[in-house]
Amino acid sequence: MSTTPSARPPAKTRAHISQELDQSRRNGPLRQIQIPPCPELLSRLRTAMAQAEPDLNEIARIAASDVAMSATLLRMANSPLHRDPQAQPCTTVGQAMTRLGLRETAALMTGFLLRNSMPVNNPHLARFWERSTKRAIACAFIARQLPGLSPDLAHTYGLFCHVGMPVLLQSVRGYGATMVEAAARIDRPFIATENANHRSDHAVVGALLIRAWDMAPELMSAIRLHHDFESLGDAAIEPEVHTLVAAGLVAEHLMRRHEALPEDMDWAANRDAALAWLHIDMGEVEAWDEQLRPLLDEA
Template identity: 75%
Template sequence: MKSLAIRQELDQARERGPLRQIIIPPCPELLQRLQQAMAEAEPDLTEVARIAASDVAMSATLLRIANSPLHLADGQPCTTVGQAMTRLGLDETTQVMMGFLVKHAIPVNNPQLARFWERSTKRALAMAFIARQLPGLPTDLAHTYGLFCHVGIPVLLQSMRGYGATLVEANARIDRPFIATENVNHKTDHAVVGALVVRVWNLAPQLMSAIRLHHDFVSLGDEGIDPETHTLVAAGMVAEHLMRMHEGLSVDADWADNHQAALQWLHISLDELEQWDEALRPILDEA
């Protein structure tokens, strides 16, 4: 399913299908400004710094991360946003800012999702790490995918009556996939709704496609789909697996059934995956 077909599917479902009652939070103004600043051939560092300093809590987040053990080393503590940006670098600075803005735009107030944004942040960090190991996958795109991958879940929780009970059921059932339970109960699922958020927020089309297809592993490698979309989906499966290993969780069904196809698409071996696991652990520890 190409990006155009996915856009048409989303638009039709929004006009006269199950997505009519979905309420998509507006994209934060600061995030729009950040995207515009980073879209230039030479990113506007002054504008990025201005955005970072415009929200006290976001500034504090940048300072906290810049002064964390992973970054501080033997250096002196940062006391200004500019110092924090210099230490973190532009890529990590914008990743932190995006995570902060998205988290506050889509709040999660449900005990079943108590760790939602914590895990989304870890997934984003794992995706950025994986992108640095793979040729051709932009780090910012990978990080954003990790952040937005499951964003449809809190949006569904806010919009769909009874979705809280669906979460309980979907997590408990072992006879069918999570999204199958969502579709039985609501005629849509978090992959579709997450793709809709990306479309409404005007993020990259590959991102929209990958989130729409992130549980459709049968299509992995399909020639009709953009290769970068496949890479995001396959890397996302690897990121989720590495997160579960870090958390001491058992292998999930997606990995058990589809990891060979994902590793083959990414051209990595199980030995390389073990090396990634070891290198990623300190990053996830810090998160």
């Protein structure tokens, strides 16, 4: 029997999500969650990038303040993806920034700072940040193919999409075992197992971190809803949120294809809805797969 529109649960609008987080924080399962503070350098980077004319000197100072971050920028700038075979290799942060461009520089720095603020030394999250980086690259690539979606916002969404997992792993006893169980089960979605065991899930916790770090509200909503595909297309939710969620599902599918993994449950069940929202078809997804592979190889 089909569900009538009147029988649908209320849409998780931005206000509803904030209320949900407040309630869970006060007297629900999120009381014990420890949200790490936003790294100071990341706050400075976001402030510099938020200006009408980004402060290039400040961004260069932030990049140069950490030797490992500088090395990351230089390595990427000198990679085959960016280096002209006839050009000399970059030897300074400034040269690397010029070759990479401001937006890619900021994206690489954001990923570096996030990864180092939340080290994941646990077998349950092996390759977590590597896969987050790939997801971010795939989301930004897809955004460049779509009208109206910011590649910067899409990159950040891909990077932070599953950030609730390491937070839960560090805060909740038994979450590692839950991850193993959730990955193994084929009878229900990953977050259903999280909620059954802990009365919360990584989508909720990820949204909590985004709000605590005072990041874009549409980012908070999209991360909260990135497994709630029944909400896709709901008129009460901002269109940009739907586009991020749908693009993220396509990005996850392309990333899994790159890794020779089978289709996951979310893609199998919600592919048609996501493609319809984005106004694309599988032919375009196949073309994107070919174009994206070199970028994911580099990541």
